[in-house]
Amino acid sequence: MASRAGGRRTGPKCIAIVGPFSSGKTTLLEAILARTGAISRQNPVTSGNSVSDYSAEARAHAMSVEATFASTEFMGDDLTFVDCPGSVEFAFEAEPVLAACDLAVVVAEADEKKIPALQQIMRTLDEIGLPRILFLNKIDKSTIGVRDTLKMLQPASSVPLLLRQIPLRKDGIVVGSIDLALERAYVYREYAPSEIAEIPGDDKARELEARFSMLETLADHDDHLMEQLLEEIEPPKDAVFDNLSADLRDGTVTPVLIGTAEKGNGVLRLLKAIRHDAPDVAATRIRLGVPEGTATVAQIMKTIYTPHGGKLSVARVLSGSLADGTELFLPGGAAVRVSGVYRMFGKDQTKQPSAGEGETVALGKLDAARTGQTLSSIKGGIAPLVELSPPPPVFSMALRPKERKDDVKMSAAIQRLAEEDPSLTLRQQQESAETVLSGHGEMHLRVTVERLEGRNQIPVEGRVPAVPYRETIRKSTQQRGRHKKQSGGHGQFGDVVVEIKPLPRGTGFQFTDTITGGVVPKTYIQSVEAGVRDYLKSGPLGFPVVDVAVNLSDGSYHAVDSSDMAFQMAARLAMKEGMAACSPVLLEPIMKVEIFTPSDATAKITGIVPQRRGQILGYDARPGWPGWDVVDATMPQAEIADLIIELRSATAGVASYRAVFDHMAELTGRLADEAMNANGKAA
Numbered sequence: 001m002a003s004r005a006g007g008r009r010t011g012p013k014c015i016a017i018v019g020p021f022s023s024g025k026t027t028l029l030e031a032i033l034a035r036t037g038a039i040s041r042q043n044p045v046t047s048g049n050s051v052s053d054y055s056a057e058a059r060a061h062a063m064s065v066e067a068t069f070a071s072t073e074f075m076g077d078d079l080t081f082v083d084c085p086g087s088v089e090f091a092f093e094a095e096p097v098l099a100a101c102d103l104a105v106v107v108a109e110a111d112e113k114k115i116p117a118l119q120q121i122m123r124t125l126d127e128i129g130l131p132r133i134l135f136l137n138k139i140d141k142s143t144i145g146v147r148d149t150l151k152m153l154q155p156a157s158s159v160p161l162l163l164r165q166i167p168l169r170k171d172g173i174v175v176g177s178i179d180l181a182l183e184r185a186y187v188y189r190e191y192a193p194s195e196i197a198e199i200p201g202d203d204k205a206r207e208l209e210a211r212f213s214m215l216e217t218l219a220d221h222d223d224h225l226m227e228q229l230l231e232e233i234e235p236p237k238d239a240v241f242d243n244l245s246a247d248l249r250d251g252t253v254t255p256v257l258i259g260t261a262e263k264g265n266g267v268l269r270l271l272k273a274i275r276h277d278a279p280d281v282a283a284t285r286i287r288l289g290v291p292e293g294t295a296t297v298a299q300i301m302k303t304i305y306t307p308h309g310g311k312l313s314v315a316r317v318l319s320g321s322l323a324d325g326t327e328l329f330l331p332g333g334a335a336v337r338v339s340g341v342y343r344m345f346g347k348d349q350t351k352q353p354s355a356g357e358g359e360t361v362a363l364g365k366l367d368a369a370r371t372g373q374t375l376s377s378i379k380g381g382i383a384p385l386v387e388l389s390p391p392p393p394v395f396s397m398a399l400r401p402k403e404r405k406d407d408v409k410m411s412a413a414i415q416r417l418a419e420e421d422p423s424l425t426l427r428q429q430q431e432s433a434e435t436v437l438s439g440h441g442e443m444h445l446r447v448t449v450e451r452l453e454g455r456n457q458i459p460v461e462g463r464v465p466a467v468p469y470r471e472t473i474r475k476s477t478q479q480r481g482r483h484k485k486q487s488g489g490h491g492q493f494g495d496v497v498v499e500i501k502p503l504p505r506g507t508g509f510q511f512t513d514t515i516t517g518g519v520v521p522k523t524y525i526q527s528v529e530a531g532v533r534d535y536l537k538s539g540p541l542g543f544p545v546v547d548v549a550v551n552l553s554d555g556s557y558h559a560v561d562s563s564d565m566a567f568q569m570a571a572r573l574a575m576k577e578g579m580a581a582c583s584p585v586l587l588e589p590i591m592k593v594e595i596f597t598p599s600d601a602t603a604k605i606t607g608i609v610p611q612r613r614g615q616i617l618g619y620d621a622r623p624g625w626p627g628w629d630v631v632d633a634t635m636p637q638a639e640i641a642d643l644i645i646e647l648r649s650a651t652a653g654v655a656s657y658r659a660v661f662d663h664m665a666e667l668t669g670r671l672a673d674e675a676m677n678a679n680g681k682a683a
Contacts, residue, residue, distance in 0.1 A: 003242050004222065004242055004243060004245075004246035005242050005243075005245035005246040005249065005277075008245075008275070008276055009278065009279055009280035009282075009283075010077070010280070011077075011078075011280050011281060011357065011358045012077075012078040012079070012080070012281070012356070012357075012358035012359045012360070013077065013078070013079050013080070013102045013103065013274070013278055013280060013281070013358065014079075014080045014082065014100065014101045014102055014281075014284075014316055014358075014360045015079060015080070015081050015082070015101060015102065015103045015104070015105055015274060015278065016081075016082045016084055016094065016097055016098050016101045016103070016104045016105070016130075017029055017081055017082065017083050017084060017104075017105050017107060018084045018086070018094055018098075018104050018105070018106055018107070018121050018125075019086055019106055019107030019108055019118070019121065019137075020086050020108065020111075020114040020117035020118055020121070021063065021085075021086035021087045021088075021114075021117065021653060022063075022086065023086060023107045023108055023109055023114065023137060024107050024109070024137040024138060024261045024262065025064065025083055025084070025086060025107045026045050026050055026064055026068075026083055027044075027045055027050075027137075027261040027262050028105070028107055028135065028137065028261040028267070029050075029051060029068075029070060029081055029083045030042045030043055030044075030045070030050050030051065030261075031261045031262075031264045031267045032072070032081060032267055032270075032271065033051060033070060033072055033081075034191065034264065035074075035193075035264060035267045035268055035271060036072040036073060036074045036079075036271070037072075037073075038070070038072040038073075038345070039051070041191070042191055042264055044262075045062075046062070051068065051070050051083075051345065051346035055347075056450070056454055057447045057450050057451060057454075060450070061443070061447070063085070063086075063087060064083060064084070064085040064086065064087075064090070065085055065087075065090055065447050066085065066090070066093055066302075066420075066421075067082050067083065067084050067085070067093045067094065067097050067301070067302055068082065068083040068346055069081075069082050069302075069314055069344035069345075069346075069360060069362075070082075070083070070344065070345050070346055071343050071344055071345060071360065074271050074274075074275060075272075075275055077275055078358075078359065079274070080344070080359075080360035082097050082101065082301075082360075084097060084098075086117070087441075087443065087653065088117065088120065088440070088441070088648070088653055088654055088656070089439070089440045089441035089442075089443050089444040090440070090444060091120070091121075091124075091440070092390050092391065092421075092422070092423035092440065093302075093421070093423075094124070095124070095372075095388060096299075096300070096301050096302065096371050096372045096386065096388060096422075097301045097302065098124065098125070098128055098130055099128060099288065099299065099301075099372075099385070099386045100284065100288075100299040100301050100315075100316035100318070100360075100386075101130060101284070101316075102131075102278055102279050102280055102281060102283065102284050103130070103131050103132065103133065103274065103278040103279065104125055104130050104131070104132040104133075105132070105133050105134075105135055105270070105274070106118070106121060106122070106125075106132050106133070106134045106135065106254075107135050107137050107261070108134055108135070108136060108137065108153060109136065109137050109138045109142070110136070110138075110142040110143075110144055110149040110152065110153075112152060113652045114652065115152065115153065115155065115156050115627075116156075116598040116627070116628070116651070116652065116654040117652070117653065117654050118153065118156040119155070119156040119625070119626075119627070119628075120654060122156050122157050122158065123158075123625075126158050128287075129251060129287050130251075130287075131248050131249055131250075131251050131278070131279060132254055133248070133254065133255050133256075133257060133270070133273060133274070133277075134153075134157075134161060134254050134255070134256045134257070135256075135257055135258075135259065135261075135266070135270055136149065136256055136257070136258045136259070137259065137260065137261050138260055138261075138262070139167055139174050139177075139258045139259060139260055139265075139266070140173070140174045140260045140263070140265070141260075142174075146163065146166055146167055146258065147163065147166075147210070150163055150256065155626055155627060157254055159251065159252060159253055159254055160217050160252075160253050160254070161253075161254050161256050162214060162217050162218070162244075162247070162253040162254060162255050162256060163180065163210060163213070163214060163256050164179065164180055164181060164214065164244070164255045164256060164257055164273070165177040165178060165179055165180060165256075165257055165258045165266075165269070166178050166180065166206065166207065166210050166258075167258060168185055168186070168187065168200075168203065174188075174260075175187055175188060176188045176194060176197070177194075177258055177259070177266060177269070178199055178203060178207050178210075179269065180207065180210055180211040180214050181214075181237065181240050181241060181244060182237070183199065183207065183211065183237075184196060184197075184199070185197040185198060185199045185200070185203075186269065188260075188263070188265040188266075190263045190264060190265070191263065191264040192264065193268050194265070194266075194268065194269075212229075215229055215235065215240070216229065217253060218240070218243040218244065218247060218253075220252075221243070221246075221247055221250070221252055222243050225239065225243060241276065244277060245276065245277040248277045248278075248279075249277070249278075249279045249283060255273065255277070257269060257270050257273060280358065281316075281317075281318060281319075281357060281358035284316075284318065285297075285318050285319060288318070288385040288386070289385060290318050290319060290385065291382060294319055294320070294376055294377070294378060294382060295319070295320045295376075295377040295378070296317070296319060296320030296321060296322055296326070296328070296375075296376060296377035297317075297318045297319045297320065297374065297375070297376045297377075297382070297385075298315040298316060298317050298318060298322065298328070298363075298374070298375040298376075299315060299316050299318055299373075299374055299375075299385055299386065300313045300314070300315045300366075300369055300370065300371055300372060300373050300374075300375065301314050301315060301316060301360070301371070302314040302371055302420075303369075303370065303371045303419045303420050304362070304420060305416050305419070305420060305455075306349075307455070309340075309349070309364065310364070310365055311364070311365055311366070311367060311419075312342065312349070312362040312363065312364060313362065313363045313366045313369050313371075314344060314360065314361070314362045314363075315360070315361065315362075315363055315375065316358075316359075316360050317355050317356065317357055317358060317359050317360075317361070318357070318385075319357055320357060320377060321354055321355060321356045321357065322338055322341065322354065322355055322363075322377075323338070323341060323353060323354035323355075324338055324339065324340055324341055324353065324354070325337065325338060325339075326338045326377075327377075328366075328375040328376060328377060329375070329376055329377070329378060329379055329380060329381040330368060330369060330373055330374075330375065330381050331373065331374060331381045331382065331383060331384045332381055333379075333380045333381050334368050334381070336366045336367070336368050336369055336375070337366075338363050338364065338366065339363075339364040339365035339366075340362075340363070340364030340365070341353065341354060341355050341361050341362075341363060341364075342361060342362040342363075342364065343361060343362075344360070344361070344362050349362055370419065370422070371388070371419070371420075371422050372384075372386050372387075372388040372422065374386070388422060390422060390423040390425075391423075391440065391656065392658050392659075393423075393425055393438035393439055393440060394439075394440055394441060394643075394644040394656060394657060395438065395439055395440065395441050395442055395444065395445055395641075395642075395644050395645075396436050396437065396438040396439075396445075396464075396465050396641070397436070397437050397438075397445050397449075397462040397463070397464070397465070398429070398432075398434040398435065398436050398437075398462065398463050398464065398465040398466070399414075399435050399436075399437055399449070399452075399460050399461070399462050400434075400435065400460065400461055401458055401459065401460055401461075402459040402460065402461055403459070406458050406459075409456070409458055410435075410452070410456075410458050410460060411435070413452055413455075413456040413458060414426055414435075414437065414452065417448055417451055417452065421439075421448070423439060423440055423444075424437065424438070424439050424448060425437075425438045425439070426438075429465065429466070431466075431468060431544075432465070432466035432468075434465055434466060436465045441644055441645075441648065442642070442644070442645050445462075449462060464641045464642075465641070467588065467589065467637050467638045467675070468589060468637075469543045469586055469587065469588055469589075469667070469675055469679070470543055470544050470545070470546045470586075470587040470589075470664055471539045471540070471541045471542075471543045471544070471545055471546075471584050471585065471586050471587060472502060472505075472545065472546055472547045472548060472584070472585060472587055472664075473500065473502045473545075473548060473579065473582035473583060473584050473585070474502060474582065474583040474584075474585055475502070475581070475582045475583040476499070476500060476501040476502065476582065477499075477500050477578050477581045477582050478497065478498070478499050478500075478553070478578070479497070479498055479500065479574045479575075479577050479578030479581070480495070480496070480497045480554075480574060481494075481495075481496050481497075481498070481570045481571060481572070481573035481574025481575070481576075481577065481578075482494070482495045482496075482570055482573070483495075483566050483567075483569035483570040483573060486561075490560060490561055491558075491560075491561040492561055492563065492565070492566040492569070493557065493558040493561035493562050493566055494524070494527075494555075494557070494562055494563075494566035494567035494568075494569060494570035494571075495555045495556040495557065495570055496520065496528055496552060496554070496555040496567065496570045496571055496574055497552070497553050497554035497555055497574070498528075498532070498550050498551065498552055498553065498571070498574045498575065498578060499550070499551040499553050500548065500549070500550055500575070500578045500579065500582055501548070501549045501550075501551075502547060502548065502549075502582070503547040503548060503549050504547065505547055505663065505664060506547070506663065506664070507547050508546060508547065509533070509536060509545075509546065509547075509548055509549075509550075510548075510549040510550070511529045511532060511533075511549075511550050511551075511552075512549070512550075512551045512552070513525050513528075513551065513552040513553075514551060514552070514553050515552060515553070515554070515555070519554060519555055519556055519557070520552065520554075520555040520556070520557060520567070521557060521562075523564075524557065524562065524564065524567040525552060527564040527565075527566075527567035527568050527571070528552050528555075528567050528568070528570070528571040529552075529571075530564075530568050530571075531567065531568035531569065531570065531571025531572045531575070532550050532571045532572075532575055534568065534572060535571070535572045535575040535576060535579075536548065536575070539579055539584060540576075540579050540580050540584045541584050541585075541586055541676055542676060542679045542680060543586065543679065545579070545584075546587065546664070550575070555570075585666050585667075585668065586666070586667045586668070586672045586675060586676065587664040587665065587666060587667065588636050588637065588638060588664065588665060588667040588675070589636070589637040589661055589663075589664060590634050590635070590636055590637070590661075590662050590663050590664065590665050591634065591635055591636070591637050591640060591659040591660065591661060591662055592632075592633075592634055592659065592660050592661075592662040593614070593632070593633045593634065593635050593640070593657055593658070593659045594630055594631070594632055594657060594658045594659075595609075595630070595631040595632075595633065595647065595655065595656075595657045596622060596625075596628060596629075596630055596655060596656050596657065596658075597628065597629055597630075597631060597647070597650075597651050597654075597655045598627060598628055598629075598651055598652075598654065598655075599621075599627050599628060599629045600627075601650050601651040601655065602619060602629045602631065604650040604651075605631050605647065605650060605651075605655070606619065606631060608643075608646055608647065608650065609631070609633045609635065612635055612636075612639035612640075612643065613635065613636050613639055614633045614634060614635035614636075614639065615633060615634050615635075616631065616632075616633050617632040617633055617634065618631075618632050619631040619632065634662055635659075636665075636667075637659075637661075638671075638675075640659055643657065644656070644657065
């Protein structure tokens with residue numbers, strides 16, 4: 001019978017290591033590098049010496065905060081592993097990485113609280129069609145059986161989790177594993193390859209049951225194997241391995257291997273599964289839709305600014321080859337020239353003359369290139385293979401340098417940081433004259449500020465961005481404003497009568513005139529409107545005025561002394577006196593909010609919303625997300641600033657939200673007084 005998988009794929013491979021926060025991804029990478037001989041010994045992540053945790057921010061917070069690349073060799077194969085952050089706040093780091101990888105190793109553990117985070121990761125892999133292996137970590141600490149663990153984890157995966165190994169226990173302690181495909185036992189040794197052993201007699205029945213379950217799942221996609229099982233014919237091991245490879249590459253199953261990365265257990269079997277079963281760059285080209293016949297195509301996975309080497313663009317060579325000095329083209333036609341090709345190993349780079357198909361390397365000084373872009377040797381470039389779309393930001397901070405001389409320097413530094421992390425957004429808030437940085441959580445922005453200060457020596461101050469309050473009126477009035485000034489020569493004279501009326505909420509501003517008999521010449525009516533508009537920029541409460549109608553009904557002028565400026569001044573005087581008599585009131589923006597939460601935390605979320613002056617509109621199951629809900633609510637913008645911190649605290653770090661402006665609402669009492677005092681106005 002012909003092979004379904006077509007044999008082992010050779011050539012360089014790129015493998016992402018992903019998983020929920022604190023599942024052991026960085027530890028697994030250390031174990032892999034130690035097992036392949038890339039490092040002399042496995043460093044504990046708490047030592048601060050691991051390959052991934054090389055940045056000051058990673059060490060300070062004891063967590064990965066950016067994707068880390070490390071290339072190594074295993075049994076003659078060139079493998080690049082990418083350790084991706086597990087925190088949802090840094091999850092977007094993985095998206096441009098995953099697009100160009102051949103395989104993902106999902107690190108998980110028997111922890112029910114982490115299932116929603118695992119589900120988010122698996123869904124991302126589903127969306128891009130990336131094959132994956134699940135490495136069930138910390139198997140020595142698990143208190144439940146491995147098959148019960150898979151039942152617990154299965155809702156997080158859209159395809160069957162296929163158990164390839166079961167634990168080997170002695171006196172209730174995990175001492176090794178039994179490989180269901182090889183039908184062979186392995187006894188663990190710390191930081192060393194496992195010893196091959198016979199399957200103990202007491203475990204033989206358990207192994208046969210688990211193996212049959214594995215074969216049944218494989219038979220769902222192989223009619224010949226199904227016939228063999230029905231006829232109780234033992235399938236050849238080669239055929240079993242062929243099915244395992246084919247189903248992994250097709251994405252119809254997620255094989256599950258077990259181990260304890262902290263002790264190096266199960267790592268060798270994982271590496272052999274990657275070597276034998278993983279797809280190669282040819283499959284990645286098909287998945288991304290790389291045009292056939294394109295000489296050289298490279299996909300940028302990350303941008304790094306190094307202290308001394310300048311800008312590096314980490315890229316996967318999907319087809320062809322490149323070298324120092326190679327000219328490549330971005331989508332749209334801009335040309336860039338490679339200035340150095342480097343092999344990555346954490347913070348270290350080793351220069352090499354060129355890179356071939358499948359290799360993952362850093363390219364020097366591609367100033368115009370950005371993360372997620374596609375490079376090609378075709379003049380004019382090719383269409384982008386990947387469209388990055390960061391999720392909406394959920395946390396913002398207004399930044400300013402402690403010393404004004406650093407203003408320009410800070411802006412340039414933030415732009416570089418945004419190149420490294422495309423999920424950051426920067427905007428200039430003209431109304432409040434603030435530089436507002438937005439991202440995916442409090443820790444996300446804290447790390448960004450630490451980079452800003454540590455790398456660039458720019459001390460900054462951060463605060464909650466100003467809320468765009470407005471004010472309006474409740475009553476109508478009529479008011480005269482007269483500006484008269486005589487100082488020798490031509491004087492200044494303008495005289496107006498205006499009617500000020502409230503408008504329905506959301507109407508904005510309306511200006512009309514009912515002048516008759518030319519008491520105010522037409523040339524000065526525009527001046528009156530300009531004066532009114534200028535005043536409305538800051539009303540009696542100190543905020544822009546909205547939902548007001550002003551009608552110019554009467555006035556007078558002087559043939560010599562009247563002017564554009566005089567009538568603007570008269571209009572401002574009329575508005576200043578009249579608005580104070582119109583019962584001004586503060587308005588605050590109310591946002592329409594969608595909160596995405598695991599269903600078991602929905603009750604907590606519906607309790608949080610009213611505490612922030614919000615109103616629950618309803619909640620329902622989140623479409624396409626089993627075990628998740630969407631809570632719809634309205635909430636004042638002033639209450640949203642740190643909302644994400646409370647949401648994540650209530651949901652083991654996975655909840656998120658999306659907010660859009662809905663309407664303005666009156667704000668009175670203590671909160672209004674606080675807003676006006678903060679704006680420099682007494683209530």
